Amino acid sequence: MDNFNFYSPTEFVFGKDRENEVGKYVKKFGGSRVLVHLGSGSAVRSGLLDKVKKSLESENIFYTELGGVKPNPRDTLVYEGIEICRRDNIDFILSVGGGSCIDSAKAIAIGACYEGDFWDFYTDKAEIRACLPVGTVLTIAAAGSEGSGASVITQENTRLKRDAGSDLMRPKFSILNPLLTCTLPAYQTACGAADIMAHVFERYFTNTPEVEITDRLCEAVLLTMIKETPRAIAEPDNYDARANIMWAGTVAHNDIIGVGRSQDWNSHAIEHELSGMYDVAHGAGLAVIMPAWMEFVMHHNVMKFAQMAVRVFGCEMNFERPELTAKEGIRAFRSFLHSIGLPVNLKELGAKEEDIPALVKNQGLGKGKTGGFVNLSSADITEIYHIAAKAEA
Amino acid sequence: MDNFNFYSPTEFVFGKDRENEVGKYVKKFGGSRVLVHLGSGSAVRSGLLDKVKKSLESENIFYTELGGVKPNPRDTLVYEGIEICRRDNIDFILSVGGGSCIDSAKAIAIGACYEGDFWDFYTDKAEIRACLPVGTVLTIAAAGSEGSGASVITQENTRLKRDAGSDLMRPKFSILNPLLTCTLPAYQTACGAADIMAHVFERYFTNTPEVEITDRLCEAVLLTMIKETPRAIAEPDNYDARANIMWAGTVAHNDIIGVGRSQDWNSHAIEHELSGMYDVAHGAGLAVIMPAWMEFVMHHNVMKFAQMAVRVFGCEMNFERPELTAKEGIRAFRSFLHSIGLPVNLKELGAKEEDIPALVKNQGLGKGKTGGFVNLSSADITEIYHIAAKAEA
Numbered sequence: 206m207d208n209f210n211f212y213s214p215t216e217f218v219f220g221k222d223r224e225n226e227v228g229k230y231v232k233k234f235g236g237s238r239v240l241v242h243l244g245s246g247s248a249v250r251s252g253l254l255d256k257v258k259k260s261l262e263s264e265n266i267f268y269t270e271l272g273g274v275k276p277n278p279r280d281t282l283v284y285e286g287i288e289i290c291r292r293d294n295i296d297f298i299l300s301v302g303g304g305s306c307i308d309s310a311k312a313i314a315i316g317a318c319y320e321g322d323f324w325d326f327y328t329d330k331a332e333i334r335a336c337l338p339v340g341t342v343l344t345i346a347a348a349g350s351e352g353s354g355a356s357v358i359t360q361e362n363t364r365l366k367r368d369a370g371s372d373l374m375r376p377k378f379s380i381l382n383p384l385l386t387c388t389l390p391a392y393q394t395a396c397g398a399a400d401i402m403a404h405v406f407e408r409y410f411t412n413t414p415e416v417e418i419t420d421r422l423c424e425a426v427l428l429t430m431i432k433e434t435p436r437a438i439a440e441p442d443n444y445d446a447r448a449n450i451m452w453a454g455t456v457a458h459n460d461i462i463g464v465g466r467s468q469d470w471n472s473h474a475i476e477h478e479l480s481g482m483y484d485v486a487h488g489a490g491l492a493v494i495m496p497a498w499m500e501f502v503m504h505h506n507v508m509k510f511a512q513m514a515v516r517v518f519g520c521e522m523n524f525e526r527p528e529l530t531a532k533e534g535i536r537a538f539r540s541f542l543h544s545i546g547l548p549v550n551l552k553e554l555g556a557k558e559e560d561i562p563a564l565v566k567n568q569g570l571g572k573g574k575t576g577g578f579v580n581l582s583s584a585d586i587t588e589i590y591h592i593a594a595k596a597e598a
Numbered sequence: 599m600d601n602f603n604f605y606s607p608t609e610f611v612f613g614k615d616r617e618n619e620v621g622k623y624v625k626k627f628g629g630s631r632v633l634v635h636l637g638s639g640s641a642v643r644s645g646l647l648d649k650v651k652k653s654l655e656s657e658n659i660f661y662t663e664l665g666g667v668k669p670n671p672r673d674t675l676v677y678e679g680i681e682i683c684r685r686d687n688i689d690f691i692l693s694v695g696g697g698s699c700i701d702s703a704k705a706i707a708i709g710a711c712y713e714g715d716f717w718d719f720y721t722d723k724a725e726i727r728a729c730l731p732v733g734t735v736l737t738i739a740a741a742g743s744e745g746s747g748a749s750v751i752t753q754e755n756t757r758l759k760r761d762a763g764s765d766l767m768r769p770k771f772s773i774l775n776p777l778l779t780c781t782l783p784a785y786q787t788a789c790g791a792a793d794i795m796a797h798v799f800e801r802y803f804t805n806t807p808e809v810e811i812t813d814r815l816c817e818a819v820l821l822t823m824i825k826e827t828p829r830a831i832a833e834p835d836n837y838d839a840r841a842n843i844m845w846a847g848t849v850a851h852n853d854i855i856g857v858g859r860s861q862d863w864n865s866h867a868i869e870h871e872l873s874g875m876y877d878v879a880h881g882a883g884l885a886v887i888m889p890a891w892m893e894f895v896m897h898h899n900v901m902k903f904a905q906m907a908v909r910v911f912g913c914e915m916n917f918e919r920p921e922l923t924a925k926e927g928i929r930a931f932r933s934f935l936h937s938i939g940l941p942v943n944l945k946e947l948g949a950k951e952e953d954i955p956a957l958v959k960n961q962g963l964g965k966g967k968t969g970g971f972v973n974l975s976s977a978d979i980t981e982i983y984h985i986a987a988k989a990e991a
Contacts, residue, residue, distance in 0.1 A: 206612075206613075206776075206837075206838060206841035206842065206845070207613065208612060208613025208614060208616065209610075209612050209613060210609060210610065210611055210612070211609070211610040211612065212607075212608075212609040212610070213606060213607075214605075214606075214607035214609075215605075216603060216604070216605040217602075217603065217604040217605070218603055219599075219601060219602050219603070219604065219857070219858065220599075220600065220601025220602060220858075221601060223601065383599075414838070415838035415839075415841075415842070416842070417821075417822045417825055417826060417842045418818070418819070418822045418826075418842045418845045418846045418849070419845070421817075421818035421819070421821050421822050422815060422818045422819075422849070424814075424818065425811070425814035425815045425817065425818040426811070426814070426815075428810075428814050429810045429811045429814050432810055433810060433811075444599075445599060445807070445808035446808075448599035448808075448858070449599065449808070449809070449810045449811045452599070452811045452812070452857070452858065453811045456811070456815070456854065461849065461854060464610075464612070464845070465612065465613075465841070465845065
């Protein structure tokens with residue numbers, strides 16, 4: 206096991222009706238002038254925003270609103286948020302929405318404390334040294350941003366999708382009410398599930414040997430998702446299914462199951478180009494890319510994929526030919542994703558095979574990240590996209 | 599799933615040689631005048647104390663020492679610590695030792711901020727409202743106190759063992775270097791493992807239905823302990839085995855795997871009377887009590903015990919007679935404890951069957967806790983002690 210620091214000081218406030226306490230938690234963590242950051246409008250329609258406002262008002266907290274966060278959140282709205290923070294002397298950012306909304310809130314929170322262009326943090330041109338406190342009321346289990354120090358933003362004019370990270374950006378509190386996720390369409394529920402599972406797999410496939418505790422914790426989250434996701438889709442109002450998925454989503458990404466081991470994140474990087482270019486749901490992109498990545502890299506450590514197949518997907522171990530078990534596990538994963546209504550190839554996703562060279566070229570414009578489970582060249586990434594193009598459930 | 603709050607703001611600093619950074623972390627969390635709290639002397643002999651002092655000195659931090667913490671830490675030393683805090687204007691308590699040392703440090707930390715008798719917190723006569731910051735350098739994986747808000751203290755003159763809890767007592771940081779645990783005798787390693795597994799089982803056996811995510815996370819920790827403990831005993835210097843056990847021990851008790859579900863804790867309460875009366879190791883007491891408790895309560899939810907048997911101990915499910923699978927799981931647990939060198943009955947523990955009435959009577963003097971998985975009467979507790987008296991591996 207590698208040396209590590211694990212610091213997750215977010216207070217998670219979980220359960221029915223907890224959003225009515227949001228004012229109390231904003232106050233607890235020092236907020237008096239709040240920017241309420243919102244997504245597409247569902248929080249308005251569902252009455253959630255009214256509850257949040259009422260709770261803030263009951264604590265005599267000033268607030269101003271900024272709505273309009275889209276999936277794959279844009280830099281343009283972040284600039285707008287930063288302006289508002291300066292204009293209104295905002296001292297707390299409250300995200301009311303999903304992962305995109307939280308990521309956008311985090312970007313505003315670091316941007317408001319920085320003289321330069323916040324995009325510097327997403328292109329490794331500046332180091333995050335200060336951040337306004339952020340709180341969240343989560344409306345979808347997916348990104349894990351409610352418990353992480355990470356944020357992903359897309360630059361509107363270039364369509365480049367880049368990430369930044371710092372423990373300073375970890376939310377002070379996150380309110381997780383599974384009931385708020387019961388109104389999600391099945392497709393969004395499935396996309397969220399794929400994102401959660403991908404967060405685990407990015408950690409699971411490691412080159413660090415002898416990490417039984419985090420291996421087992423990763424498998425625990427995956428097994429839960431395999432049980433609960435089809436249930437949440439078949440019975441959208443099933444509170445228990447929603448609750449299990451919601452806590453799984455947080456545990457999957459606050460890093461308690463990923464510490465002390467090298468992580469991969471190449472599937473995320475490859476997918477980011479897809480959702481950046483086509484504006485498709487991140488989880489849907491991952492459903493197409495991740496199994497393709499697995500097929501491409503499995504020979505790097507066949508036994509690890511066999512372990513996944515046996516422990517997570519309940520495959521029989523083939524002791525004579527472990528690679529067949531490994532392949533069966535990947536097939537089972539793709540088949541699971543298909544069964545919950547997700548695309549399994551580029552066409553189903555709405556992406557075009559002829560764009561692969563452009564996707565790979567954008568990749569090259571990234572932070573030059575190498576490493577992970579298998580170090581990928583441009584040719585490797587091209588091959589992974591082609592596997593993804595040809596895949597069938 | 600039940601509503602819950604989860605707040606674990608401890609910074610975990612994990613890995614080889616991390617104790618050399620202790621001064622930096624004391625400073626980070628506001629300490630300038632430190633009480634270094636120590637156990638029996640092994641930290642002195644191993645050179646650990648010297649490293650800690652050197653690190654504190656390099657940050658120009660004042661410190662004073664208080665050693666002598668014994669297993670089942672006593673109130674008498676806590677009173678001494680509180681006096682020193684007042685005399686030397688201590689603003690930070692640093693525990694260098696195992697769970698007993700941390701529990702004692704926490705008691706001093708709350709006692710120093712309280713006008714009355716600190717024992718009030720352990721008898722529910724006062725509520726914890728303030729606490730000096732506590733940091734730890736952990737030397738044994740067992741109690742989980744390095745990541746918890748709990749403390750257990752034994753009153754010297756009455757031998758009563760009582761607990762207190764508050765998020766305020768959670769350590770600011772905990773330094774976990776698995777190498778420091780390599781010198782532990784096999785018996786202490788085994789006792790620690792039993793304690794860790796018991797922390798999981800106290801959460802696992804719940805009356806809250808539909809808690810797949812925390813069930814699976816609990817099983818992940820148990821599976822890890824079953825794999826790694828025999829390895830750490832056979833090869834004391836095996837860093838990976840020690841590292842997996844150490845992170846498992848923290849995850850087992852910081853409550854991330856126990857939130858949103860009713861918990862039991864009756865085995866701990868029953869055991870506390872044993873280690874209070876005979877001054878035996880807590881983990882050894884748990885090894886005797888927990889399987890006996892399981893046998894007594896298994897009919898309350900046979901399928902949950904069958905789940906444990908199948909998922910944790912790899913038993914075959916008997917679909918016609920699930921209770922046989924349940925029993926086989928309990929047998930497998932006791933047999934595992936025996937295989938790592940722990941006692942399985944009162945006699946092996948050094949306890950006397952004729953003391954059972956006195957043990958049960960002390961129980962009655964507790965906080966009057968009822969509930970848990972099965973609500974136990976005095977007659978039930980008597981029966982559990984008798985099962986423990988008769989048990990064989």
